[in-house]
Amino acid sequence: KQEVTQIPAALSVPEGENLVLNCSFTDSAIYNLQWFRQDPGKGLTSLLLIQSSQREQTSGRLNASLDKSSGRSTLYIAASQPGDSATYLCAVSRNRDDKIIFGKGTRLHILP
Amino acid sequence: GAGVSQTPSNKVTEKGKYVELRCDPISGHTALYWYRQSLGQGPEFLIYFQGTGAADDSGLPNDRFFAVRPEGSVSTLKIQRTERGDSAVYLCASSFGGPAYNEQFFGPGTRLTVL
Numbered sequence: 098k099q100e101v102t103q104i105p106a107a108l109s110v111p112e113g114e115n116l117v118l119n120c121s122f123t124d125s126a127i128y129n130l131q132w133f134r135q136d137p138g139k140g141l142t143s144l145l146l147i148q149s150s151q152r153e154q155t156s157g158r159l160n161a162s163l164d165k166s167s168g169r170s171t172l173y174i175a176a177s178q179p180g181d182s183a184t185y186l187c188a189v190s191r192n193r194d195d196k197i198i199f200g201k202g203t204r205l206h207i208l209p
Numbered sequence: 210g211a212g213v214s215q216t217p218s219n220k221v222t223e224k225g226k227y228v229e230l231r232c233d234p235i236s237g238h239t240a241l242y243w244y245r246q247s248l249g250q251g252p253e254f255l256i257y258f259q260g261t262g263a264a265d266d267s268g269l270p271n272d273r274f275f276a277v278r279p280e281g282s283v284s285t286l287k288i289q290r291t292e293r294g295d296s297a298v299y300l301c302a303s304s305f306g307g308p309a310y311n312e313q314f315f316g317p318g319t320r321l322t323v324l
Contacts, residue, residue: 195265
């Protein structure tokens with residue numbers, strides 16, 4: 098059974114710092130991996146999707162990497178801003194028509 | 210609106226009662242998903258519709274939970290004989306195709322509280 102773990106569970110950093118969020122998964126046979134953002138009281142927003150054949154994806158100040166063989170992904174946020182404060186969730190799927198399995202998320206607080 | 214909408218936004222009910230939660234997906238999206246998110250947890254998959262039929266209902270926790278999508282658009286999640294453990298935020302999402310291949314767009318959720 099696939100399990101997704103995110104470390105740390107919570108993180109506070111001063112504005113302007115670069116930071117890394119970690120995600121690990123137990124079954125390396127994945128189709129893709131996604132990073133989502135969730136703001137309090139709101140739904141999820143997809144940030145980045147990495148196919149199993151890819152090593153990384155970038156969008157603006159965000160960069161996500163994937164090491165499928167070791168079951169790890171990282172989300173790098175450059176030059177953090179208070180608006181980045183949210184919960185970041187990692188999720189994987191086994192194939193294109195399979196459900197996605199989420200981690201518990203990392204609650205990020207950027208200190209102004 | 211252009212996004213996924215869910216009603217009600219909050220629902221408080223008593224143990225043993227029946228509740229219905231509604232999801233309006235983005236127009237044209239063929240796939241619709243229900244998730245349950247408990248405090249401090251990630252979303253937990255419940256069921257996925259492709260059109261009118263349930264393509265995967267393996268996440269429904271027991272037979273008190275049931276979902277329908279009769280016309281391939283709006284979906285209703287139905288919970289019978291609610292229990293306090295059912296308290297959670299129920300999220301709905303929709304996409305053009307399969308769950309992993311296409312981006313899912315999420316609604317704001319319905320917060321269910323069972324007293």
